[in-house]
Amino acid sequence: MKYTIPTFFAFVCLALLATAKIDILYPSKDYWLVANSTATILWNSTDPSDPQRFSIFLINPNVPDLKQYALANNAITLNHNVSIAVPDLTKAGVQQGYSIIFTNIGNITDVYATSETFDVKASGSPPSTYAPPTPPSTSGGNSSSTGKPSGSEIVSARMYLSAFFAVAVVAAMMAI
Numbered sequence: 001m002k003y004t005i006p007t008f009f010a011f012v013c014l015a016l017l018a019t020a021k022i023d024i025l026y027p028s029k030d031y032w033l034v035a036n037s038t039a040t041i042l043w044n045s046t047d048p049s050d051p052q053r054f055s056i057f058l059i060n061p062n063v064p065d066l067k068q069y070a071l072a073n074n075a076i077t078l079n080h081n082v083s084i085a086v087p088d089l090t091k092a093g094v095q096q097g098y099s100i101i102f103t104n105i106g107n108i109t110d111v112y113a114t115s116e117t118f119d120v121k122a123s124g125s126p127p128s129t130y131a132p133p134t135p136p137s138t139s140g141g142n143s144s145s146t147g148k149p150s151g152s153e154i155v156s157a158r159m160y161l162s163a164f165f166a167v168a169v170v171a172a173m174m175a176i
Ligand SMILES: *[C@@H]1O[C@H](CO)[C@@H](O)[C@H](O)[C@H]1NC(C)=O
Pocket: 036, 088, 090, 123, 124
């Protein structure tokens, strides 16, 4: 089989699309914030090519006065968390439809990640507690005990894609 140069670039694009991303884990549709309190934003980053730092803003299209409310500047991607102060949103009178965005530190329109929409409950409400997904079993003895898809399947899909990508590179070089 002979790979053309366009095929080669298609694989490059596919490999990039498949990996670069930051996932916002907390808050989310399952995890609310509480107005006028501190909270710890959590995220996952699996690609070394993800941006190293970002800014965090709180937004809600139903609360125009909020605009993009700055929660953190210069959050460090590799830390996977940052503590923030949730504003007192009593005046907004809206508890639903909030989200946070991670942006380029110098350019707010360059958005790296957007959270699911979440609630900001009234000041004094109990906080939500993040429960990490159960890690895949490492023992190997009971690998079939859970039917749930796990992170390791995503990882192996990525490894497979990377291997495919490497083959495409070699094939493309041989074709030139
Ligand atoms: C916000 O928190 C501060 C300090 O804990 C408290 O004094 C204030 O009353 C709170 N505001 C509201 C609206 O709950």
